[in-house]
Amino acid sequence: MSSGKNKGQNSLTLHKVIMVGSGGVGKSALTLQFMYDEFVEDYEPTKADSYRKKVVLDGEEVQIDILDTAGQEDYAAIRDNYFRCGEGFLLVFSITEQESFTAITEFRSDRHRGNAGVWVWYQNQSG
Ligand SMILES: Nc1nc2c(ncn2[C@@H]2O[C@H](COP(=O)(O)OP(=O)(O)OP(=O)(O)O)[C@@H](O)[C@H]2O)c(=O)[nH]1
Numbered sequence: 001m002s003s004g005k006n007k008g009q010n011s012l013t014l015h016k017v018i019m020v021g022s023g024g025v026g027k028s029a030l031t032l033q034f035m036y037d038e039f040v041e042d043y044e045p046t047k048a049d050s051y052r053k054k055v056v057l058d059g060e061e062v063q064i065d066i067l068d069t070a071g072q073e074d075y076a077a078i079r080d081n082y083f084r085c086g087e088g089f090l091l092v093f094s095i096t097e098q099e100s101f102t103a104i105t106e107f108r109s110d111r112h113r114g115n116a117g118v119w120v121w122y123q124n125q126s127g
């Protein structure tokens, strides 16, 4: 992740990561796995949820702020508001759903060209 100039409430460096991808590809499942080491089987479409966790990164204790966005188009307006503040983006797609890969590819190239954040593609096995 980049410069780390943001500071959290208790002065730890804060890194902002945004989960991006179509509805049902597994963004929330991945987020909850990272946060609580649990796999959630139920599917409840997300509007927008945020999480914060302390981790050690390159020997330094930092805070990771994860914004789990909505894949469902019904919530697109809420979701799009958040993208500006991202520092790192995890682009999630399902290996069983070609359109979910097309969606993140278009998202990356059309709407956020020039964003200096870190972009990571993640292939999930949803469905
Ligand atoms: N088989 C399988 N199921 C998965 C995997 N990841 C998530 N799921 C399931 O797929 C469904 C949707 O997962 P979510 O994590 O809620 O999907 P999402 O991307 O957050 O969806 P939205 O919030 O609507 O954008 C849930 O029932 C999960 O349990 C996976 O890797 N394999």
Ligand SMILES: [Mg+2]
Binding pocket: 027, 028, 029, 044, 045, 046, 068, 069, 070, 071
């Ligand atoms: Mg979700």
